[in-house]
Amino acid sequence: MKKLISQLKKEHELILSMMRDVKRLGIHTEAGAKKFIQTRYLLISHLNREDKQLYPPLFAQANNDRKLKLLLLELTAEIKNLTSRTLIFFDKYADISDIDEHFAAEAEKIFTDIKTRIEKEENSLYEEFKKLTTNRVSL
Template identity: 35%
Template sequence: MTALIDTMLAEHKQIFAMLDALHDQGISTEAGRKTLGQLRQLVLAHLAREDHKLYPPMHRHDATRKLAEDYEAEMHVISREVLDFFDHYRHGGDKLEFARALGRTIARLRARMTREEIRLYPAFRSHCDTPVSA
């Protein structure tokens, strides 16, 4: 397994741990808003790693090009939704509305990241697995 994929998988775990912490802290606490900001930065770094290190090698291989294009296009939509969530609640907000939005965000990210781990990352390892630094 490449260092890149190791990094991506570790970030998935970290993102979900932070989402769980955010759920427990809530948005009305300073700790919750701090976690939200840290989570936003982690997600942005993860997206940049995908855009600059994961997708480009996949675009160069016939066997992975279409898969990369599909996942990349879908992620642009999801990332806008997730970043809108972060921006909307960065200064707090209604607790019930936040809980609902957080639940939707968690579900959306969990589904996407599970599919990445099952389909996208194995395709990368099979066709693009060269020593790549994270």
């Protein structure tokens, strides 16, 4: 289970690095456009991994832990909204010829929201997952 958290954190680092690269390279460059597409695929893969491997054991534990249940309900509602907005954003600009004057502001907002979400996951959700796996080992 520690391996999962380690993998998710590495993916977070890579996602943030790739978002910085898109900003630095510029979306109108071939390298920037390629990095933009790679970021989208990594985000989708990361979200799927969390949905399949992280959330199920946490929701199972939440049946006995009201605080955890409230945290999970808050975070899952939040991530559904962010995921929807993020996928719409990536789809909107999938073809670089569609990039307009709004791209920079929209990208900044999405990237900031993703960064904030990553911090929240690592500081709360992953800590709860570590507790869960530690408790299982000690039983």
